Amino acid sequence: MLTQIQQYDDIWSFGLGLFGIHLLLIGWLAFRSGFVPRFIGVLVLIAGAGYLVDSFGGLLSATYTFELASFTFIGEVVLMIWLLLFAARGPRNERTSSNDHQLAAVSDSTKIRNSGLESRS
Numbered sequence: 001m002l003t004q005i006q007q008y009d010d011i012w013s014f015g016l017g018l019f020g021i022h023l024l025l026i027g028w029l030a031f032r033s034g035f036v037p038r039f040i041g042v043l044v045l046i047a048g049a050g051y052l053v054d055s056f057g058g059l060l061s062a063t064y065t066f067e068l069a070s071f072t073f074i075g076e077v078v079l080m081i082w083l084l085l086f087a088a089r090g091p092r093n094e095r096t097s098s099n100d101h102q103l104a105a106v107s108d109s110t111k112i113r114n115s116g117l118e119s120r121s
Contacts, residue, residue, distance in 0.1 A: 013055045017056065017059075020048045020051030020052035023051060026079075028045065030079070031045065036087075042075075044078075046072050047075035051072075053068045054068050
């Protein structure tokens with residue numbers, strides 16, 4: 001029974017490590033995107049690093065008891081709040097209707113067809 005509990009704990013730590021890598025990727029993308037404020041990307045990167053430290057600490061040392069993620073999770077909460085409040089609005093200058101996209105596609109395809117006819121003449 002104790003070995004099963006230890007296996008569960010190891011699998012849990014491994015899962016937290018994968019979640020930490022996930023947060024590092026999300027934080028990096030948020031930081032680089034320009035759509036999300038950079039400080040939120042940094043906070044999510046810090047949260048991911050906290051999960052990774054906790055994961056490796058739990059896997060490498062049986063006596064590791066410090067939970068760094070209990071302090072660094074704030075990045076996840078800030079991202080969640082920002083997504084709920086501001087992300088649905090989107091950038092105002094890039095909003096276009098679907099008709100505008102369809103007209104642009106038709107215009108582009110017409111240009112491509114016309115350029116093919118000119119090159120044959």
